Amino acid sequence: MTKPKFVYVTYIATTRERVWKALTDSEMTKEYWWRRANVSDWKVGSAWKHQDYDDPRLVDIVGQVVESNPPHRLVVTWARPVDAGNAAKTSRVTYQIEPYADVVRLTVMHEELEPDSDMLRGITSGWPAVLSSLKTFLETGKPMSTMTQRRDRPPE
Amino acid sequence: MPRHVDKVFKALADPSRRELLDRLHANNGQTLGELCEGLHMTRQAVTKHLVLLEAATLVVTVWRGREKLHYLNPVPISEIYERWIGKFERHRLRALHQLKKGLEENSYD
Known part of the structure; x- marks a missing residue:
C-alpha cells in the first residue's frame, strides 16, 4: 500500500448524490472549478478529461x-495530456463521499505524484x-x- | 458554519498547534510517533492538540494498515482566504508578498 501524498477533506451540507453530480457533471463543475468541465461517461476503463468548458x-x-x-x-488516473501513458508522471485521485451526521464528508486523496514536479505544486494550491x-x-x-472564470496567470 | 470557523481560529491560535501543522506541511502523512520526534511536547500534549486540529478539520487522518497517518488539510484555511480576499486583490497580494520576501532575503546579503 502506498502512502497518499495529500488528503483533503471538506464537510458539505448536502446529499451524496449532489456531491457526485457536482464532481462529474460539466454544467456544475464549470460553476465552481475555474470554468472547467470534467468529461467522461464515468464507467470503469473509460477515459476522462478535465478541459475548458467554453473551449x-x-x-x-x-x-x-x-x-x-x-x-x-x-x-481516476491523472496526468497532463503530454504525459499521457507515462506511468512516472501519472498520479491517482480518489474521491470518497460518505455520510457524516447530517452532512456529507468528501475526501480527496491524491497519490503517486511525481516528487518535486509542477503537477505536485499545482495540485497543492488547487485542491483546497x-x-x-x-x-x-x-x-x-x-x-x-x-x-x-478560467484561472489566469498572475502578472509577472 | 460559524461554529466551525470558531474552531479553526481557536486551533490556529496556539503556537504548538501551528508547529504541528508546519511539520505536516513539511512532511505530510505522519504517524503520532513521527510527529512527536524532536518536539518539546509530551505524547499526551501532542494527542490533545491533534484532537483540536482534527475537530477543526485542519488535520485529517487516514489508516494505512495498522498505521494512522496525519495529514494537513488546508481546505478550511482556503475558505477563510476566499471569504476576505477578493478576486482582484489576489494577484496584488501575491506580488506584494514576493516583493517583501525578495527584499527581506536580500537584506541578509
Missing part, C-alpha cells in the same frame, strides 16, 4: 476511470481552493467569485 481544445488533465461507484467512490469553492457552491448555490 474543449484546452485540455489540462487526462486519465482513466479506475473505480466508479456512484455516489460513494470515484477513482476547488474543494472550498465546491462546498460554498453546494451550500449557498453561489460559487466563490475567484473560481468562476
